[in-house]
Amino acid sequence: MTSPPPDETLTRRIPTDWKGQAMQRRIAARYRAERRFRLIGLASILLSAGFLAFLLVSMLGNGLSGFTRTEIAVKFDFPRAPMVVDPAMLEGGNADQVLAGANLPVVTAQAANAALGEGGDALISSNAWLTVRDAIRDDPSILQREAVLSLPASADIDLAAKSQGTAQAEAAYARLKQGGHVSRAINMPFLTASDATDPTQVGIWGAFKGSLLTMLVTLLLSFPVGVLAALYLEEYAPRNRWTDMIEVSINNLAAVPSIIFGLLGLAVFLNMMHLPRSAPLVGGLTMALMTMPVIVIAGRNAIKAVPPSIRDAALGIGASPVQVVFHHVLPLALPGIMTGTIIGMARALGETAPLLMIGMRAFIASPPGGVTDPATVLPVQIFLWSDEISKGFVEKTSAAIIVLLLFLLGMNSIAIYLRNKFEKRW
Amino acid sequence: MHKAVLAISAIALAAALSGCQDQAGGGAGGSRDQIRAVGSSTVYPFATAAAEQFVQKNPGRKSPIIEQTGTGAGMKQFCAGIGAQHPDIENASRRMKKGEFEQCRANGVTDIVEIQIGVDGIALAESNKGPGFRLTPELIYKALADDPFGKGKNKAQTWADVDPSLPKVAISVFGPPSTSGTRDSLAELILEKGCLTDPAMKELKEKDEDRFKATCTRIREDGKYVDSGENDNLIVQKLAANPNSLGVFGFSYLEENRDKLKDVPIDGVEATYETVATGRYPGARPLYIYVKKAHLGVIPGLKEYIEEVASGWGPDGYLAKRGMVAAPEEVRAKNAEIVRNLTVLDGSMLK
Incomplete structure (x- = not known):
C-alpha cells in the first residue's frame, strides 16, 4: 500500500530567512527592547540610590560638624577667685548642691574675661560653668591651685569656627585662634547628655534611650501577640467568612495612617486608663498597635511558606498539633517572622506623628530612668530641634538625623543577617 | 489547646496593662516629683531656659517637662482638672479667654495665678x-x-x-x-x-x-x-x-x-x-504663664520654678538672652508682686 502523496503545501516548508531584511529588523527590535528594559531598571536603581546618596551627603555635610565642638582654654586661679568652697564639703553626696551656691557662673565669667580680654565671658557658652563644676567635683584638689580648663565656646563662636557664623563672630574667632586659645574636640556630651536650650550643651542620649525603651515595650507586646495571631490564623482558624473579615481588617490596619494610632493612644491609654503622659510605656503601646499588623502579615506569609509535607510528616510520626507548631513550623518560619518584625520596628522607630499626640513633643532634660518616666524619642527630638530659634541647632539636627540613620541601618542589617543566616529554601 | 494559648496571652496582656495602670494610678493619686508645663511654642524656649536654670540652682530636683501643644490645646489640658495627671503650668502667648476660664472652673481649677513673663x-x-x-x-x-x-x-x-x-x-x-x-x-x-x-x-x-x-x-x-x-x-x-x-x-x-x-x-x-x-x-x-494654685506645695519645686522665671525676666536676665523682650518696668514690678503673694486671677477681668 502506498501512502497518498503528501500535500505539497505541507511539506514544502520555506526555511526562515534569518539573513533577510525583515527578519534582521525584528531581531534588532528584540535586542533593543531587551536593552531598553535593562536600562530602565538600571535607571530606577540609580535614581533611588541617587536620592539616598543626596540625603546622606547633605546630612553628613551638615551634621558631621555637630559631633565636634570648639573649646576655649581658660585659666582659673581658684584660690583667688571670689568663691568659698570647703573641699571637705564636696566629699559627701551633695557636691552639686554645695557648688550650685558657690557663685561659679560669676567666677567663670571673670576667669574668661581675665584670660580672653574684656567681653570674654560672651565667647564661652553661658553654661560653661557646668564644665567647671564637673571639673571641681571630679577633682576637688584643683581648688587649691591654678588650673587650665577647656570650656565649650558659645554657640556663635562654635558656628564661626565651622565658618557659618556672622562676620562679628568670625572676627572674634580669628582673634581667639591667634591667641592660641581655641581647640576642636569631639563633642562627647552630644552622645551622653540630653536636651538643653543651648546648642553647645545638647545631647542625644536622652532621646536615644527613650527610643530604646519605647522599642522595647513595642517589641515585648507586638511580637508575641503578632506571632500568636499569625499562628492561629494560619494553623487553626477555620476558613470562613469571619476569618476573611479578620484578614481584611488586619491588612487594613497595616495601612492606617499612624496619626490615627496616636489619637487612639491618647483616647485609650491616657484618657481612659490614665497612664502617665509622655512615657515610653504609652509610646510603646501605641507603636505596638501600629507594628502588630505588620508582624501578623509577615508572620502569616512566613508560616504559609513552610511546606505542608513537613507538617504531614510530623503528624504522621505522632506529633501533636502543638508539637508540630512549636517543633517544626515556628522554627522554620522564624527568620521570615523576624525580618518582618524588624522592618515593622524600624518603621515604628522613625515614627513621630502618634507620639506628638501622647505628649512626647516635650523638653525633657534628663534621660528616662524607666518606661514610666517622661521621655522623648529620636525623631521627635529631631523635630523639636528643627524648630529651635538658635542657629546652632541646625547642625545638631543633622547630627541627630545621622544617629537615627545609623540606628535604622543597624536594625535593617540585623534583619538581612538573620534572613541570610537562617532562611531555608525548599 | 489554641483556646488555652489565647487565654494565656489575653491574661498576660491584661496583667501587663493593669500593672501599668497601678503604677500610673499611684502617680495620679499621689503626686509627681517633677513639674509639667504645656502650651505655646512661642513661650517654649523661655520656659525651657527657666527649667534649665531651675535644675542648675536646685540640683536635687528633676527637670520640669515642657510640652509644646500650642496655647489653645494647652489650655484644654490645663483646664481639665486638678491632680497629678494634669499639667501644673500653661504657657500662653495670649491671655486666657473667658470661655477657657469657665472651663477651668467647671473642672475644679478655680485658683489660677496669672503671671506675665514678658513681651513678644x-x-x-x-x-x-x-x-x-x-x-x-x-x-x-x-x-x-x-x-x-x-x-x-x-x-x-x-x-x-x-x-x-x-x-x-x-x-x-x-x-x-x-x-x-x-x-x-x-x-x-x-x-x-x-x-x-x-x-x-x-x-x-x-x-x-x-x-x-x-x-x-x-x-x-x-x-x-x-x-x-x-x-x-x-x-x-x-x-x-x-x-x-x-x-x-x-x-x-x-x-x-x-x-x-x-x-x-x-x-x-x-x-x-x-x-x-x-x-x-x-x-x-504679652506672654503669660498660668499656674494652678492648688498644685503649689503639692508638686515639689513649683514655687521655686516660678521664682526662677521671675528672676530672669529683666532686660539683662537670661530670658532676654534667649530672645524674649522684657516687659516694661511697672509690669515687671506688678507681676513680681503676684509671684510673691500668689494672687489669684480674677475671672471677671478676662474677655
Whole structure:
C-alpha cells in the first residue's frame, strides 16, 4: 500500500530567512527592547540610590560638624577667685548642691574675661560653668591651685569656627585662634547628655534611650501577640467568612495612617486608663498597635511558606498539633517572622506623628530612668530641634538625623543577617 | 489547646496593662516629683531656659517637662482638672479667654495665678531681597481678610490691588495655623485694628460681637495666606526662597535671622527690641504663664520654678538672652508682686 502523496503545501516548508531584511529588523527590535528594559531598571536603581546618596551627603555635610565642638582654654586661679568652697564639703553626696551656691557662673565669667580680654565671658557658652563644676567635683584638689580648663565656646563662636557664623563672630574667632586659645574636640556630651536650650550643651542620649525603651515595650507586646495571631490564623482558624473579615481588617490596619494610632493612644491609654503622659510605656503601646499588623502579615506569609509535607510528616510520626507548631513550623518560619518584625520596628522607630499626640513633643532634660518616666524619642527630638530659634541647632539636627540613620541601618542589617543566616529554601 | 494559648496571652496582656495602670494610678493619686508645663511654642524656649536654670540652682530636683501643644490645646489640658495627671503650668502667648476660664472652673481649677513673663512681638517680615513693604493694620486686613468689611469675598490678587502705592506683586503670606496663639495675636492685634478703621465695623462690634469677629478676624482661604504649621523656622526658610512673600512669626525668630530677613514697618514703626518692649510696635503682645494654685506645695519645686522665671525676666536676665523682650518696668514690678503673694486671677477681668 502506498501512502497518498503528501500535500505539497505541507511539506514544502520555506526555511526562515534569518539573513533577510525583515527578519534582521525584528531581531534588532528584540535586542533593543531587551536593552531598553535593562536600562530602565538600571535607571530606577540609580535614581533611588541617587536620592539616598543626596540625603546622606547633605546630612553628613551638615551634621558631621555637630559631633565636634570648639573649646576655649581658660585659666582659673581658684584660690583667688571670689568663691568659698570647703573641699571637705564636696566629699559627701551633695557636691552639686554645695557648688550650685558657690557663685561659679560669676567666677567663670571673670576667669574668661581675665584670660580672653574684656567681653570674654560672651565667647564661652553661658553654661560653661557646668564644665567647671564637673571639673571641681571630679577633682576637688584643683581648688587649691591654678588650673587650665577647656570650656565649650558659645554657640556663635562654635558656628564661626565651622565658618557659618556672622562676620562679628568670625572676627572674634580669628582673634581667639591667634591667641592660641581655641581647640576642636569631639563633642562627647552630644552622645551622653540630653536636651538643653543651648546648642553647645545638647545631647542625644536622652532621646536615644527613650527610643530604646519605647522599642522595647513595642517589641515585648507586638511580637508575641503578632506571632500568636499569625499562628492561629494560619494553623487553626477555620476558613470562613469571619476569618476573611479578620484578614481584611488586619491588612487594613497595616495601612492606617499612624496619626490615627496616636489619637487612639491618647483616647485609650491616657484618657481612659490614665497612664502617665509622655512615657515610653504609652509610646510603646501605641507603636505596638501600629507594628502588630505588620508582624501578623509577615508572620502569616512566613508560616504559609513552610511546606505542608513537613507538617504531614510530623503528624504522621505522632506529633501533636502543638508539637508540630512549636517543633517544626515556628522554627522554620522564624527568620521570615523576624525580618518582618524588624522592618515593622524600624518603621515604628522613625515614627513621630502618634507620639506628638501622647505628649512626647516635650523638653525633657534628663534621660528616662524607666518606661514610666517622661521621655522623648529620636525623631521627635529631631523635630523639636528643627524648630529651635538658635542657629546652632541646625547642625545638631543633622547630627541627630545621622544617629537615627545609623540606628535604622543597624536594625535593617540585623534583619538581612538573620534572613541570610537562617532562611531555608525548599 | 489554641483556646488555652489565647487565654494565656489575653491574661498576660491584661496583667501587663493593669500593672501599668497601678503604677500610673499611684502617680495620679499621689503626686509627681517633677513639674509639667504645656502650651505655646512661642513661650517654649523661655520656659525651657527657666527649667534649665531651675535644675542648675536646685540640683536635687528633676527637670520640669515642657510640652509644646500650642496655647489653645494647652489650655484644654490645663483646664481639665486638678491632680497629678494634669499639667501644673500653661504657657500662653495670649491671655486666657473667658470661655477657657469657665472651663477651668467647671473642672475644679478655680485658683489660677496669672503671671506675665514678658513681651513678644508678632513680627511681619520679608526676605532681605524683598521689595520693602511698608504696611498699616488696615492694609494687612484688606489683603488677608476673607470678607473685608463684610462686603463680599476678598478679590485682591496683588498688593497693588489693595493699595496702589504698594508693589504689584502677588499677595503671599506665610503664617501660623489657627490653633496657634500667634495666629490669635495676629487677629487681635493687627486684623481687628485694621478692621476698626471702618466706622461701620465699630458699630457692628457693639451690636453683634460674633459677626464682628467673623468679619474682622477670619483669614482668606484661597491660598494667599499659607498655614505653615507651628514651625517658625520653616517660615523663615520659605521667605528666603520667596522674596516677594511676607511671613508672620514671633519677634525672636526675626531677631535671630536678621541676616536673612528684614522687618516690615507697621504704621511706620519698625520692629525693634525697643518698639516691641514699649508696645509701640502694633504686633507687641504679652506672654503669660498660668499656674494652678492648688498644685503649689503639692508638686515639689513649683514655687521655686516660678521664682526662677521671675528672676530672669529683666532686660539683662537670661530670658532676654534667649530672645524674649522684657516687659516694661511697672509690669515687671506688678507681676513680681503676684509671684510673691500668689494672687489669684480674677475671672471677671478676662474677655
